[in-house]
Amino acid sequence: MTILLTVLGILVFVVGLLFSIAWHELGHLSTAKLFGIRVPQYMVGFGPTIWSRKRGDTEYGIKAIPMGGYIRMIGMFPPGPDGRIEARSTSPWRGMIEDARSAAFEELEPGDEKRLFYTRKPWKRVIVMFAGPFMNLVLAAVIFIGVAMSFGFQTQTTEVAGVQQCVISQSEKRDTCEKKDPVSPARAAGLQKGDKIVAFNGQRVEDWSTLSNLIRKTIGPAAITVERDGTEQVLHATLRKNMVAEKDSNGEVVPDKYVPAGYLGFAASTEIVPLSFPQSVDRMGTMIGDGVESILALPSKIPDLWSAAFGDGPRKDDSPVGVVGAARIGGEVMTLDIPAQNQIAMMLFLLAGFNLSLFLFNMLPLLPLDGGHIAGALWESLRRRLARLFKRPDPGPFDVAKLMPVAYVVAGIFICFTLLVLVADVFNPVKIS
Template identity: 90%
Template sequence: MTILLTVLGILVFVVGLLFSIAWHELGHLTTAKMFGIRVPQYMVGFGPTLWSRKKGDTEYGIKAIPAGGYIRMIGMFPPGADGRIQARSTSPWRAMIEDARSAAYEELEPGDEKRLFYTRKPWKRVIVMFAGPFMNLILATVIFMSVAMSFGFQTQTTQVAGVQKCVISQSEQRDTCAQSDPVSPAQAAGLKKGDRIVAFNGERVADWATLSNLIRETIGPATITVDRDGTEQVLNATLAKNMVAAKDSKGEVIPDKYIPAGYLGFAAATEIVPLSFTDSVGRMGDMITNGVDSIIALPSKIPDLWSAAFGDGPRKDDSPVGVVGAARIGGEVMSLDIPAQNQIAMMLFLLAGFNLSLFLFNMLPLLPLDGGHIAGALWESATRRLARIFKRPDPGPFDVARLMPVAYVVAGIFVCFTLLVLVADVFNPVKIS
């Protein structure tokens, strides 16, 4: 049964992956057609074509390898300086440029002269190239916000899950009380498991973050109002000064950093709590920020990834994962012994994270990514504007094809990194359980 559920989870993720890719390419397709650019192909996947159908002047299809997708637009690159588009050089670097230029005109038909990509104004080209990643951002936001507001997140509450019997510095990382350890303020005050703290020093509290801050700011006598079996009771406690985990401005614990603060001595219970619209927007913002930080940190993770793939190093929780790794996680989610609604929520969060990664990755200003074409169009717009201001000759369209040697290098790096992640995902995968 576990194997069946794992396979089901993988299939669900693959379907979500194909939809995300198709959704991305749909952004490119619709905006290209809106600006009159001819699009001969709209394909989901790479490799051999499994199915296709032509409608109008576009062939729509699905290919065998669900690792991406593409649309073909006529005239992605302008002709060379001499007006020619055919490859004609024996220089390997120059040949890359001319081969790319020639491929952009392979399906040129009579009447296409006015339907070429490069002839569109830079702002239109920016919209066409940005529309694909933006569709992924929209999908990620809709999924994330919907699940956050309807299902929610595992959140600490003001309910008591357990009472610490003595005062132990959190930096010691031990649970057993020594004879010299004083009794914890919570134990001395009579706080019990199941109590829900509703007020601290007379101030009503509804969430753990507020209560935690009030406790940390207090050393000495304090009153604690608890809801115990439906009846409110006031307990008197004398909070101790203790070394506790430091927190950042967002309330997140900073690893291995401790500060002196007020200490009560109990563990907060956790519940899955739906978020408000405002809190969901804040969490989505944090998700985007963390995504940007993760992409910036990718080069620094390569040594650990190499060790995990080809050595005996552990696969860290924050290690990069590819399509195979994400699919395995999807399979693992479906095999977990948790309620079905939790499985659905986790799968949706996984899909939202994948779409956000597609958006951020494609916005890198490097060819052959969408961000590289956007950067080229913006550069052209800037140079033409400066030429008008200083009354110089129009420099014409920016020839993105000249960057193809760099694009091949970037693509080679991406392929090598993808293969490294693939090996790690197969032989030393990230596991959520």
């Protein structure tokens, strides 16, 4: 049964992956056709074609390897300085440029001269290249905000789930009290499991974040108002200074970092709480910020990733995960002993995170990514504006093909990184259980 559920989870993720890729390419396709650019192919996947059908002047199809997708547009690069579309050179770097230029025109048909990508104004090219990643951002936002508002997040509350018996520095990472450990302020004050803290030093509190911050700022006497058996009563505690987990600006615990702060000594209950629309949007913004930080931190994670893939190093929770790793997580979600709605929510959050990653990754200003073509169009627009400003001749289209040697290097780095992540995902995967 576990194997069946795992396979089901993987299949669900693959279907979501294929939809995300098709949705991305639909953004490119629709805007390209809107601006009159001919698109000979719209394909989901790579490798051998499994199915295809031609509608109008575009072939739509599905390929065997669900690791990406593409649309083929006519005239992605302008002709060379001599006006020629195809040339020959003994230089390997020059050959890369000429091969890319030749491929951009290999399906040129009579009448296509006015349907070439490079002939469109820079702002139109920016829209065409941005539309793909933008579709992933929209899908991620719709899924994330929809699930956040309808299902919610596991959230700590002000209800007491348990009382600590003694004061132990959290940096010691132990649960057993020793004779030298003083009694916890919560226990000394008579706090009990099931109590709901409604006020701290006279200030009403409705959420854990507010209560936690008040506790951390207090060392010494404090009045704690609790709701117990339907009535409110005030308990008096003397909070102690203790080493507790550090929190970041978003209120999240920072792993393995501790700071001195006020300590009461109880565990908060948790429950799944739906968010309002503004809260969901704010949480989505935080998610985007975390995603940007994760992408910028990728180079620093390579040593740990290498150790996890080829050595004895552990696979960290924040380790980069590829398509195979994400599919395995999807399979693991279906085997968790949790309610079905929790599994659905986790799968949707996984898909939202994947789409957000596609958006952020494709926006990097590097060829062959969409962001590289966007950067090229913006640079062309800037230098043409400068030429008009200084009354110089129009420099013409920016020849993005000249950057193809750099694109090959970038693509090679991406392929090597993808293979490294793949090995780690297969032999030392990230697990959520």
